[in-house]
Amino acid sequence: MGVATYIKDEKDAIKEVILQSGIKVKPVYTPEDLERVGFNYREDLGDPGEFPFTRSIHPLGYRSRNWTTRQYTGFGTPEQTNERFKLMISHGQTGLNVAFDLPTQMGYDSDDAMAEGEVGRVGMAVDSLRDFEIAFRDIRLNKIGSGLTINAVASIMLAMYQSVAEKFGYRKEEISATPQNDILKEMVGRGAWIYPVQAAVRLIGDTIEYSMRALPRCSPVSVCGYHIRESGCTPVQEISYAFEIAFAYIDEVVRRGYEAKDFVGGFTFNLNIFGNLWETVAKFRAARKLWAKLLRERYGVQDKKALFLRGIFGGGGSGMTKQQPENNIMRGAYYALAAALSGGQTTALCSFDEAYTIPTERAALLSLRTFQILMDEIGLRDTIDPLAGSYFMETLTKEMEEKILEEMEKVEKIGGMVEAVASGYVQREVSKQAYEYEKKLQEGKVIKVGVNKYTEGVDMEVELHEYNEAWARQQIDRLKELKKTRDGQSVKGSLKALERAAKEKKNVMPLLVDCCKDYTTVGEMANVFRDVFGEHKEPSIF
């Protein structure tokens, strides 16, 4: 949950503050601290929009462009998801963030035995292009960008997105999709993996390589420190692991003969916001700067835009509590404030009921209003990087930077992130941190309001987003109907071609687009990869 550890004396005065990243906060900071850490305005900050972008990637920050708000949306059937998309857009949301159900995320069709009880539960069910045609009906895909929360089968879903856009008459060059497409973090944290590490990283390489040529406005990878942080790591580890993951994907594409400068501008990051406010803001400032510096040093990237650490900063799921759920509305507002002070371009907020379920309509709208209040009423668009120059913030940013580099070195000693994940090193580190944190919480060494302090005894029940078995039946019926009416011969041919490309290590993306346009199902495509690549085995960490 990310709050600092406080050591107090018998009179409740704070003796020591230790941030989760291990940095001790002093009671007061002066110019001497800046001198101690060797702070230099030009080198460490630069002007907004100038290398190393510590302050902002845009010269005018939120003045020139407000936040893109992308609440995580999607449930049940594509029809319901479409309705919710339109509702959120009509209330001023400027991008989509698509939630898929677990069978879709795991490459199973709705009628698969493995999908039982899960169809449409935590996101929308997608079996074929037909479902996308319904979900994105009347959405202007050349104006609204979509984040697709999909990883193991991200290549399939990116092909599906291109297919639906083309079906609607848009050109593939004008659509903007950001599939999450970060399988290494799935193996550390979120768990929606299918294929073995190497094959899975290769598929990501295919999407990056393909996007360079065919989908110039898409960001093929969103590297997620977010979920690793949710799984228990510290803010410093979150950035270190995210960067090492990004390097693993860069190296995969560089091995194919490309230069990082030609594609790394398409990378985005999904990073977490919760816990200590100062540590969070310093984390983002340090991360922006380090990313630019490391890309320049290690990969020779010079182009300014390719050095930007862009991304979605938000969420904060682990900060939310099941106890006293309405407190999460307040927490969300402060996390959104932290996101604004951190200079993120896109944001989303976990809704107050999200400790239980995917958000109800009311809760999702409250999150959207939170952003709107911050940007339109409170003054967060007034000036860029407002905490810059604070003795404390600049010292902390330098200290975070150093710690991030230290953690990165540990992963590099093992041989990089692919190795570190295959061997279970990162998973072990993260679960150890999660356990230590939970122990501190239970012992009262870290404080969480409503959980281990100011408790009320009785848990308030929140209105839950209900699951309806009828959705699954409707989805399965549609799938049956589809299989009867589509051109079976053509599907067979497309799947055969896909299998050949997978075996011959050719880029699978054009073949996936062919499959999608033939109404081949997600399960059919995913099973081709299952047959060719096999499945991932978790390393034992206990």
Place this chain on the structure above:
Amino acid sequence: MSERRIRVLLAKPGLDGHDRGAKVVAHALKEAGMEVIYTGLHQTVPSIVKQAMQEGVDVIGLSIMSGAHVPICRKLMSMVKKEGIGDVLVLVGGVIPNKDIPILNDLGVKGTFPGGTRFEEITAFIKENVRH
């Protein structure tokens, strides 16, 4: 003579991959002196029951976050009985709304531990309720 250590199978049934809770509890039970076997992710009910039998465990702990706890537990409890290991203590943790706890109890799930339950509560419950 030393007492035999309590053997616990911690399982993640279904497709949900959020395993922070399962891993944290695994650490806690180990620290409390129990033997913990963790199944890893994406397990089916038959594979969990099979592992429970092979490993001769005293406890099956399920960690479920997706909201599918009722259908999963219904299936598991009927299979456990059918396979003749009905005396194994079955526990569930995760995102479990209060209103579902009586339903789970009726199915034969002895203990329900929503996220945030204190470790000592879980370990004490196991020690008290495990077959002797």
